[in-house]
Amino acid sequence: MPIPAVVRAEWTKARTTPDLPLAMALTVVATLTVAALVKATTADTPDPVRVGLLGLQLGQAIIAVAAVQLVAGEYGTGLIRSSLLAVPRRWPVLAAKALILTAATTATAVVSVAGCVLLDGRPGFPVRPAVGSVVYLGLVALLALGAAATLRSATASAGVVLGLLFLVPSMLRWLPDPDWADFVYRAGPATAGTRIQSTVDVDTPWRGLAVTAAWAVGALLLGALTLQRRDHG
Template sequence: MSRVLYAEWTKLRTEPAALWLVPCFVVVTVLMSLFAVASASCGQGGCGIDPAVLSLAGVQLGQALVVLPAVLTIGGEHSTGLLRTTLTATPRRIVVLAAKAVLTGGLALVAGTAAVLGCVAVGRAVLPGNGIAALSLTDGPMLRATAGSVLYLVLIGLLALGVAAVIRDAAASAGAVLALLYAVPLIAAVINDPELQRTLRRFAPMTAGLAVQATTDLQRQPIGPWAGLAVLAAWSAAALLCGGLAFRLRDP
């Protein structure tokens, strides 16, 4: 397994697109959070918005740049024919997919930690005094929102990897994952039935997973913080399971 991991790491670090996407993800995520916080009408009485959700708003857009390296690890190899060489060197396909999952998750963990901490720092620098107090990482709900946001990004990367293993084309895989993430909340927003709207938000991977960021008015959320993250984990596990079966049974 260590040999396969090293081979996958070598391929990834020599892929220019993947190398640029990681720092771009961190910068874009932090900048989007800065824009969200700076645009909010906040006074000493507060912003009327959960300060954790506001400060971590960049995660919602930055996640798109987590999807791209994940789909490139399989979709990119399919398009270039490199996957045949990979499977010739390592015929055990599940081992190859497991190595790609470990690498994808590890990369998302490192980049996600840097981006999320940057978002929290931006919130503490821009929000007024009461917002700074609410964003303390020694506070239980804020610590959960911060750690949960990092886990969210890891799960999004694994979801994208599983979808790419099924579809096998990098561009189509990225489009499918982004549609799954962003289209369902848009559909829910235009539905007039409150109960159906709430159900969609409870089980859509993005809205369910991002519930982990909430630190206030938890009763108004469509799903609890950890339950929402569990829904996203189920989506990721299902994608990896389907991807593993497709990767094992189909020709490269």
């Protein structure tokens, strides 16, 4: 099957099952709900931009799980066998899924971030945190996709991805050694990537996003490798 046909097939799959559209809607709703709650309870904070984008912390979980489901769902139902039968080269399936997921996530992220900016209501919301957050969300989705292609079980992949996103940052306060904490902070996909939202810690924020990108690329490569090498009976 030529690549455009693979993309179209994956597009049809994504659009006709409720999971991805539902997740996109949920992400926007969850992000804006948190943003509104934060707005209502917050008076004064040192980093209002970051706090304004806080809803994405919850939104990223939903996007990540939708990405996991996009791949692992096929293993759950056995659909993967038909998919691979149609595309014996295998990797285009993952590439097409990544493409569609990126498009869907970007659209979701743009709407969510725009909503956060509107809710924030301050004139002159800085561009870097807003654009960076959209890119960050796309990278998180790709990381989750790669993890699911590697682990193939929805539950295990969701556990690993949510662990990376949420456990790593929450373990930081238990690391009393500042060098350790600093390393984990700069190397974790969520902690490094969300530095792009900060207007206080402005030291090399794009490098932080590059770390998240490295995680995503690594996961995708591992996923592609698993797809090519492993048996999918």
